[in-house]
Amino acid sequence: MNLVSFAMRNIWRNRERTIVTVCAMALAGSIMIFYGSLMEGFMKVLERNMIQMSLGDIQIHSPGYQNDPDLYKRIEGVSSILAELEQKGFYATPRLFAFGLAASGPASAGVNIRGIDINREAKVTTAYKHVLKGQWLSIKDPKGVVIGRKLARRLGIDLDSEIVIVSQATDGSMANDLYSVKGILKSVGSEIDSVGLFMEIGEFQELMVIESGAHEIAVSNPNNKIPLASATKVVAELVPSYETKNWRELKPLIAQILDTSDAANIIMMTIVYSAVAMVILNATLMSIFERIPEFGVMKALGFSPMQIATMIYTEASLQAMLACSLAIGIGIPPSYYFQNNGLDLSNIGSDSTISVAGVAFDPLWFPILTTSTILTPIIALFIITALAVIYPGIKAALIRPVEAIHHQ
Amino acid sequence: MNKTASPYSIVSLSTVSKIYKQGKIEVKALDRVTLKIKKGEFSAISGPSGSGKTTLLNLVGALDTPTSGSVTIEGIDLSELTKTELSILRRNRIGFVFQAYNLIPVLTAFENAEFVLALQGIPEAQRRRRVMGVLHDVGLSGMEHRKPDELSGGQQQRVAIARAIVPEPAIVLADEPTANIDSGTADSLLDLMQLLNKEKQITFLFSTHDNRVMERAKRLITMRDGIVSADEEP
Ligand SMILES: Nc1ncnc2c1ncn2[C@@H]1O[C@H](COP(=O)(O)OP(=O)(O)OP(=O)(O)O)[C@@H](O)[C@H]1O
Ligand SMILES: [Mg+2]
Numbered sequence: 001m002n003l004v005s006f007a008m009r010n011i012w013r014n015r016e017r018t019i020v021t022v023c024a025m026a027l028a029g030s031i032m033i034f035y036g037s038l039m040e041g042f043m044k045v046l047e048r049n050m051i052q053m054s055l056g057d058i059q060i061h062s063p064g065y066q067n068d069p070d071l072y073k074r075i076e077g078v079s080s081i082l083a084e085l086e087q088k089g090f091y092a093t094p095r096l097f098a099f100g101l102a103a104s105g106p107a108s109a110g111v112n113i114r115g116i117d118i119n120r121e122a123k124v125t126t127a128y129k130h131v132l133k134g135q136w137l138s139i140k141d142p143k144g145v146v147i148g149r150k151l152a153r154r155l156g157i158d159l160d161s162e163i164v165i166v167s168q169a170t171d172g173s174m175a176n177d178l179y180s181v182k183g184i185l186k187s188v189g190s191e192i193d194s195v196g197l198f199m200e201i202g203e204f205q206e207l208m209v210i211e212s213g214a215h216e217i218a219v220s221n222p223n224n225k226i227p228l229a230s231a232t233k234v235v236a237e238l239v240p241s242y243e244t245k246n247w248r249e250l251k252p253l254i255a256q257i258l259d260t261s262d263a264a265n266i267i268m269m270t271i272v273y274s275a276v277a278m279v280i281l282n283a284t285l286m287s288i289f290e291r292i293p294e295f296g297v298m299k300a301l302g303f304s305p306m307q308i309a310t311m312i313y314t315e316a317s318l319q320a321m322l323a324c325s326l327a328i329g330i331g332i333p334p335s336y337y338f339q340n341n342g343l344d345l346s347n348i349g350s351d352s353t354i355s356v357a358g359v360a361f362d363p364l365w366f367p368i369l370t371t372s373t374i375l376t377p378i379i380a381l382f383i384i385t386a387l388a389v390i391y392p393g394i395k396a397a398l399i400r401p402v403e404a405i406h407h408q
Numbered sequence: 409m410n411k412t413a414s415p416y417s418i419v420s421l422s423t424v425s426k427i428y429k430q431g432k433i434e435v436k437a438l439d440r441v442t443l444k445i446k447k448g449e450f451s452a453i454s455g456p457s458g459s460g461k462t463t464l465l466n467l468v469g470a471l472d473t474p475t476s477g478s479v480t481i482e483g484i485d486l487s488e489l490t491k492t493e494l495s496i497l498r499r500n501r502i503g504f505v506f507q508a509y510n511l512i513p514v515l516t517a518f519e520n521a522e523f524v525l526a527l528q529g530i531p532e533a534q535r536r537r538r539v540m541g542v543l544h545d546v547g548l549s550g551m552e553h554r555k556p557d558e559l560s561g562g563q564q565q566r567v568a569i570a571r572a573i574v575p576e577p578a579i580v581l582a583d584e585p586t587a588n589i590d591s592g593t594a595d596s597l598l599d600l601m602q603l604l605n606k607e608k609q610i611t612f613l614f615s616t617h618d619n620r621v622m623e624r625a626k627r628l629i630t631m632r633d634g635i636v637s638a639d640e641e642p
Contacts, residue, residue: 009514294512300471301571302499302527304492402472405506406462 007314014287021283022323025381028276029327032269032377037335037367038343043261044368050254051247052126053188056093056218057228058235058246065215066243071098071170074213075242082120084238085219090231093120094214096204100167100175102147102197104155111151111197113165115204124220127188127198134159134183142203144182148196152184159184165197169209177207269377273384280388284316288396295396296404305397312393313386320385324378332374335367342366416483418578418611419445419468424477426463426634437463439634440477445579445613450605452622453615455631461615462583464631468613469502469581470494482578499527503572503580507587510568511556517543517563518552521570528575542574543567546600562593566600573604579611586618598624 011018051057060081062073075081078094085092096115101108118137122128128136137146145163147155157163161181169175179199187193205211221231228246236244248255288295295308342364426438437460445451445468453461466472467479470486479486481501489497498504511520518539525535543552546566556564565585572580582601586594602624604610614621622628630638 006514013514293508297504297506297510298512298523299495300469300498300504300506301524302495304495402466 003311003314004318007311007318010287010291010311011315011319014290017283017286018319021279022319022326024279025276025320025323025385026326026330028272029323029377029381030329030331032272032380033327033331033369033374034335034367035268036265036373036377037339037369038365039261039265040370040373041339041365041367043258045366046254047258048126049187049189050251053130054125054127054192055247055250056124057221057224058090058219058232058244059250060217060219060235060239061215061243061245063241063243066245069097069215071208071210071215074210074215075217075239076213078212078214078217081217081239085217085235088234088238089222089225090235091120091123091220091222093117093124093218094201095121095216095218096201096208096210096213097215098167098204098208100165100197102151102155102163102165104157104161104163107155107157109151109154110195111147111165112191112195113167113204113207114196114198115201115208116198117201121218124218127185127192130186130188131183132186134181136183137198137200138182139200141182142200143177143179145179146183146185146198147181148185148193149187150194151196152181154194157181165207167208169207171209173209175207175209265376269380273380276381277384277388280316280319280385281392284312284389284392285395287315288312288392291396292399292404295399296401299399300401300405308399309393309397312389312396316385316389317382320382324381327378327381328374331377332369335369335373338365338367339369416446417444417480418447418482419443419613420480421464421467422478422480424467424474424479426460426467426472427475436634438467438474441634441636442477443629443636443639445611447578447611448605448609449627450602450612450625451614451627451629452625453613453629453631454617454622455637457617459631460634461631463634465581465583465613465615468579469504470498499524500575501578503575503577505565505568505572505580505582505585507584511564511571513556516553516555517548517559517567517570520556520567521574523571524575538574539570542570545604546570560593561589562597565589565593565597569597569600569604573608573610577610579613582612582614584615584617586616586621591620594618594620 060075062075064070065073075094082092082094094117098113100111100113102111116137118139131146132149134146138144152158155161155163159181163179163181164176165179166174166176185192185196188196199207219235221228226234228248232244232246298308299305343366345365421441421443423440423442424438425436425440428435428437441464453464455461463472467474468481470479470481470489473487481497484497486494486497512523515523521543522535522539525538530538540552543549546569548563548566548570551559551563556567559567568585569580572582586597589597598621601612605612614625616622627639627641629636
């Protein structure tokens with residue numbers, strides 16, 4: 001007879017109770033695995049949609065441009081700045097922005113025209129990967145533009161539709177030209193979705209009569225080689241006369257959501273697991289209460305308090321192990337399934353996109369399973385079990401044989 | 409060694425009192441009891457309910473401590489031992505047969521009988537040999553793998569006896585071992601203990617209400633209100 005098989009037989013004694021307890025633990029564990037992977041997916045999308053699809057890690061602007069996006073507040077000496085940034089190991093891309101009106105047939109809508117350097121942009125952001133229909137910009141086709149999905153709907157246009165863009169050029173003249181829609185984007189962000197219009201930067205310069213400069217330089221810190229704060233400092237030192245901000249400073253609300261996601265997870269876990277702890281505590285107390293005479297006999301025969309406590313812990317650990325295997329078995333398959341197929345939320349969000357703090361989400365939500373989304377709930381389940389069993393364990397360990405044996 | 413050749417007492421109680429306090433009421437369960445049990449004895453404690461039999465056995469079994477006086481087992485004063493040492497002393501030197509709830513329900517007859525030996529850390533092969541031998545002695549050969557609920561009340565008590573004697577303790581204490589079993593079974597259980605006493609010189613101390621046990625005892629200690637009122641060897 002060894003301790004493990006002894007404990008195993010003890011937990012198997014009251015099958016119903018053990019099964020109910022283990023199921024409650026497993027359910028909580030699997031919910032937390034699924035919830036954790038959903039949150040992980042949500043946070044990744046939030047981060048990706050914001051940084052990778054449009055923002056970049058760090059941005060350089062002319063002083064005051066952000067508060068008052070004025071066509072004339074431009075960064076000059078762009079090519080040397082880009083060269084210096086690249087020399088430091090960053091990727092960087094210049095951008096030009098202007099407001100204008102897009103019209104197609106009788107429909108018209110305000111647009112935010114974004115002139116981008118196609119090759120450089122692709123190294124900084126991944127907007128080019130998020131084309132819903134058609135293609136991304138191409139240097140070979142400067143009159144082809146890519147627009148946000150809501151804008152396309154508002155203008156009632158589809159691929160290859162012609163649109164007229166009207167704006168005021170820097171020389172005061174009327175800027176207007178005819179373009180064709182080459183691509184429509186998936187959800188990238190609420191702003192881009194509803195007013196975004198991308199065109200090749202050279203074409204933009206021609207349209208708006210801009211000789212040189214950029215309104216924005218977006219910088220990416222490849223693979224986060226340097227911590228964001230130090231990377232920001234390095235960039236800022238290169239361009240002291242301009243404003244340098246990283247995405248945390250640009251989007252403090254989202255930075256906060258991402259920062260507190262762990263805390264949110266912990267709160268959720270605390271709530272769910274507290275309920276489970278009560279179930280474990282109750283079940284363990286009952287199982288000990290039923291066995292008081294038995295513990296009395298064992299202690300009379302020379303079992304030490306420590307050995308009794310060890311046995312209670314072994315029984316609890318065995319149940320926790322069983323529960324964890326079940327939790328993994330129950331929690332991973334749906335997470336894994338939705339990780340590959342997406343969880344369709346199109347019934348919830350209006351207009352088939354969901355937007356959080358200005359960052360748009362695809363109606364398909366993809367959970368992400370990581371070692372941590374699996375292990376954290378499992379380890380926490382063991383910890384909660386250990387905590388829940390402290391009191392019953394001590395109670396059992398301190399049973400006095402004289403009273404216990406006569407307890408009937 | 410037999411009992412006549414052994415002059416020293418296995419158990420010695422000297423002016424032992426035990427007072428239970430229940431709120432403001434004090435119950436004097438034992439009142440200055442002085443008693444010696446020698447090796448090889450087959451003694452019974454009788455007396456009316458509440459006379460202090462169980463209390464006395466608990467003190468001898470190092471399960472409880474006296475309010476005053478001293479209890480000595482094989483020359484060791486129990487008041488000088490720590491809790492852990494008392495627990496080790498119980499494990500190695502005292503066999504217990506309780507009235508009820510004796511056996512651990514999830515363990516087989518073999519495992520129950522083996523329990524104390526396992527705690528003593530005796531190697532498995534040796535454990536096996538000794539337990540099988542003792543189970544044979546108590547007439548349970550072939551039932552080693554049965555769980556307690558697959559055994560009759562008398563058979564369960566036999567397992568308890570086997571468990572008590574297999575570590576070769578100085579004394580086996582049995583608190584009303586026949587109280588929960590029918591008279592036929594009780595007789596055969598008493599036969600067994602008598603045989604073990606005679607052939608293996610195992611010292612037994614019972615408490616009982618049962619006349620048959622008293623009749624078979626070699627020494628009959630009678631208690632009344634916490635006092636030994638008679639002590640005779642019929
Ligand atoms: N834990 C306790 N707390 C308070 N009083 C107790 C306790 N245990 C025993 N007593 C009291 O001590 C006295 C002796 O009890 P004890 O159990 O030793 O009697 P007994 O001779 O074994 O009786 P029985 O034949 O009924 O088993 C009784 O008056 C009993 O009520
Ligand atoms: Mg009694």
